[in-house]
Amino acid sequence: MSEMIKKNVNDLDLNFRYEIAKKIGAKSLLKCIQCGVCSSGCTVTEYVDLQPHRVVASCLLGLKEEVLSSKAIWTCSLCHRCTERCPKNVDYSFILALLRNMAAREGKIPKEYSSTVEVIYDNGFVVPYTEGMKKNIDRRRERMGLPEIVPPNLDDIRFIINETGLGDLIIKKEDDK
Amino acid sequence: MTKKGNKFSLFLGCTIPLKMPQLEKAFRDVASILGVELKEMEGVSCCPEPVSLQSLNIDTWLTLGARNLAIAEKMGLDVLTICSGCYETLKTVSVLLGEDPEHLKKINEILKKINYEYTGKITVYHFVEILTQPEWLEKMKSLTIKPLDDLNLAVHYGCHLIRPSKIMRFDHPEKPEKIDLILQTLGAKTIDFANKLECCGYCARLQEEIGEKLVEDKMTELCELEEEVDALIAVCPACVTQYDRKEKIIARRTGKELNIPVLYLPEIMAIALGVALEDLNLSTRSVKPNKLIEKLTT
Numbered sequence: 238m239s240e241m242i243k244k245n246v247n248d249l250d251l252n253f254r255y256e257i258a259k260k261i262g263a264k265s266l267l268k269c270i271q272c273g274v275c276s277s278g279c280t281v282t283e284y285v286d287l288q289p290h291r292v293v294a295s296c297l298l299g300l301k302e303e304v305l306s307s308k309a310i311w312t313c314s315l316c317h318r319c320t321e322r323c324p325k326n327v328d329y330s331f332i333l334a335l336l337r338n339m340a341a342r343e344g345k346i347p348k349e350y351s352s353t354v355e356v357i358y359d360n361g362f363v364v365p366y367t368e369g370m371k372k373n374i375d376r377r378r379e380r381m382g383l384p385e386i387v388p389p390n391l392d393d394i395r396f397i398i399n400e401t402g403l404g405d406l407i408i409k410k411e412d413d414k
Numbered sequence: 415m416t417k418k419g420n421k422f423s424l425f426l427g428c429t430i431p432l433k434m435p436q437l438e439k440a441f442r443d444v445a446s447i448l449g450v451e452l453k454e455m456e457g458v459s460c461c462p463e464p465v466s467l468q469s470l471n472i473d474t475w476l477t478l479g480a481r482n483l484a485i486a487e488k489m490g491l492d493v494l495t496i497c498s499g500c501y502e503t504l505k506t507v508s509v510l511l512g513e514d515p516e517h518l519k520k521i522n523e524i525l526k527k528i529n530y531e532y533t534g535k536i537t538v539y540h541f542v543e544i545l546t547q548p549e550w551l552e553k554m555k556s557l558t559i560k561p562l563d564d565l566n567l568a569v570h571y572g573c574h575l576i577r578p579s580k581i582m583r584f585d586h587p588e589k590p591e592k593i594d595l596i597l598q599t600l601g602a603k604t605i606d607f608a609n610k611l612e613c614c615g616y617c618a619r620l621q622e623e624i625g626e627k628l629v630e631d632k633m634t635e636l637c638e639l640e641e642e643v644d645a646l647i648a649v650c651p652a653c654v655t656q657y658d659r660k661e662k663i664i665a666r667r668t669g670k671e672l673n674i675p676v677l678y679l680p681e682i683m684a685i686a687l688g689v690a691l692e693d694l695n696l697s698t699r700s701v702k703p704n705k706l707i708e709k710l711t712t
């Protein structure tokens with residue numbers, strides 16, 4: 238998206254910035270002064286279609302659609318250098334996660350992300366821990382003299398996933414199958 | 415023993431106990447030698463991991479994290495983590511919810527339906543934070559059996575331990591020294607290098623080449639240093655895996671001679687504290703630490 242975006246002012250979502258800023262940990266968005274420090278230290282800055290300071294600017298301008306469809310919001314190594322160094326204390330790496338949440342709600346989820354959630358839904362862990370897998374893991378741990386794993390009650394884990402709204406995403410995917 | 419105590423609820427996470435139990439073994443050996451008392455946390459889930467879950471739904475991430483913390487709270491013990499991903503999640507969840515009582519209330523409404531409650535009474539620690547307290551360092555020094563005197567080590571802090579410092583409050587974000595301090599206490603020399611604080615790239619899921627470039631840059635720098643580096647020391651299973659696996663792949667692709675072994679901090683601590691090498695399973699690494707072992711045993 239390095240080319241110029243031309244947009245009619247009526248097509249901007251002027252509420253977008255407040256929609257983000259009201260979420261937990263995201264109030265700082267409104268303080269950005271566009272200094273570019275976040276982009277200059279960003280681990281993935283050469284790989285993104287929209288650099289960090291431009292993502293922030295786009296949020297402030299109301300370019301919701303452009304931001305939520307950008308690959309930039311998913312291309313992040315989670316190094317948190319942007320948040321660390323911002324002179325205005327903008328929590329960019331956290332705001333980026335919120336933007337991914339918004340994109341996810343619109344169904345825009347790269348498979349590299351959705352598959353992990355399914356594993357947690359099925360196992361309570363991010364590593365498969367059922368049947369054959371469980372047997373192998375348990376045997377290996379026993380050989381090393383490590384204590385037995387007491388896994389979580391899966392009903393609890395699924396209840397939380399469903400109650401917080403992530404379950405819808407998993408169910409939506411099941412329907413597609 | 416210290417003002418932070420010597421008894422903790424041990425949060426293992428998933429990757430270490432299920433995929434790399436040899437790392438857990440090394441940590442437990444170190445803890446038992448030093449006298450850190452660990453209580454098992456039954457029924458905990460994935461921390462949950464900070465990449466996917468937080469990306470898809472922050473509330474799910476916060477609530478699952480708060481459930482894990484509630485289990486420690488019931489045990490009445492602060493949490494000790496041994497993986498940087500777990501540390502980042504649990505610490506961030508505790509700080510964010512600590513600063514936002516309204517949100518905590520919302521989360522507890524969900525938790526109460528499954529008989530959990532998190533009130534924010536406990537603190538989340540990374541084991542390095544505890545073991546760098548003066549009392550523990552002293553004890554470590556007095557219990558060292560095989561000093562690491564001849565070793566030249568490079569430390570990889572990893573991002574999640576140190577940044578963002580306003581949440582993690584672990585060490586100086588641009589000049590951390592806690593891990594160096596442990597290694598120096600055990601007798602080793604640690605080096606400064608340009609890429610020391612660079613990310614390992616493991617969490618950049620979308621493009622494999624990002625991680626490869628980061629690993630290549632760091633490992634190439636270390637291999638080209640005048641003084642030979644005996645090992646790269648990391649504290650996170652993801653960083654260990656990333657450097658260890660990718661190093662081999664990159665060496666094959668580029669023809670560069672990259673052969674620095676990657677160890678998990680407790681592994682090298684265990685060696686210094688006298689744990690038998692055959693108990694550590696170091697041969698599971700793709701770059702075998704043979705030279706380092708030779709140096710330590712001759």
Ligand code: SF4
Nearest residue numbers: 269270272273275323
């Ligand atoms: S570093 Fe902070 S103030 Fe500067 S452009 Fe980035 S977000 Fe805005």
Ligand code: SF4
Nearest residue numbers: 279313314316317319
């Ligand atoms: S956290 Fe992501 S966006 Fe921020 S500097 Fe690191 S890679 Fe860039």
